[in-house]
Structures are given as C-alpha cells and as structure tokens.
Amino acid sequence: MRGKIVAKLGNSDAARTDLQRAINLAEQLRNPTLVYPAAYDLAQWHETTGQEQEVAVLYGKAKAAVEHIATTIEDEALCAIFLQSALVQAIYACAICVGGQTTPTSPEA
Numbered sequence: 061m062r063g064k065i066v067a068k069l070g071n072s073d074a075a076r077t078d079l080q081r082a083i084n085l086a087e088q089l090r091n092p093t094l095v096y097p098a099a100y101d102l103a104q105w106h107e108t109t110g111q112e113q114e115v116a117v118l119y120g121k122a123k124a125a126v127e128h129i130a131t132t133i134e135d136e137a138l139c140a141i142f143l144q145s146a147l148v149q150a151i152y153a154c155a156i157c158v159g160g161q162t163t164p165t166s167p168e169a
Contacts, residue, residue, distance in 0.1 A: 075105060076102070076105055079105055080102060082094070082098040082101075082102075083095065083098045083099055083102060083121075086098050092125035092126075092128045092129050093125075095122070096121075096123075096126050096129070096147075096151065097122075097147060099118045099119070099121040099122035099125065100118070100119070100122045100147065100150065100151050102118050103118035103119045103154065112158070115154075115158055116158040116159060119151060119155040119158055120155065122151045123151055126143075126148050126151055126152075129142065130142065130143055
C-alpha cells in the first residue's frame with residue numbers, strides 16, 4: 061500500500077522500490093495472497109513508465125498466484141467469487157493485453 065501512496069504523491073522511484081519490496085517479501089513468505097496484488101500494482105507502475113517486458117512478467121506473476129490460490133479453494137462457490145473479484149478480473153484482462161491467456165474459470169471447469 062505504501063508504494064501506491066508514494067506513487068500518487070509523485071515519487072516514482074520510491075514507489076517502484078516499495079512495490080518491489082512488497083513483492084519480494086510476499087515471495088519470501090511464500091504467500092500468493094500477497095503476491096498477486098503487489099505484482100499487479102508494480103505492473104501498473106511499470107505501465108506508466110513504458111517498461112513492457114516488466115509489465116508482462118509481473119502480470120504473469122500475478123496471474124500465476126491467482127491460479128495457485130484458485131486451486132487451493134475447495135468450496136466451488138467461494139472459488140467462483142474469488143475468480144470474479146474485481147482485482148482478479150483486472151489481472152486477467154491485463155494479462156490478455158500483454159499476451160496472456162483467457163479469463164479465469166473455476167478449477168472444475
């Protein structure tokens with residue numbers, strides 16, 4: 061969250077550093093529920109700077125984390141709600157724009 065706030069205040073370099081730090085920490089904790097929003101936020105930051113390769117990597121990372129989470133949700137209805145959430149839908153839409161795959165479906169589909 062700090063990186064997003066710093067970015068809004070116009071400190072671009074500090075924002076990137078804070079967002080990258082958030083992803084690194086989430087990955088160290090092996091917590092995909094922290095990885096996907098942080099990766100999405102950093103991808104958004106990279107989009108504003110025109111760094112397309114980083115954007116694709118980060119949307120891919122966010123998408124992979126979402127897909128991992130979806131496989132761990134045993135309740136079909138909860139999984140569907142998760143996959144239909146605004147952030148997950150945004151991640152899939154952005155991944156498609158940079159060459160990713162289709163929109164999410166429940167693991168049973």
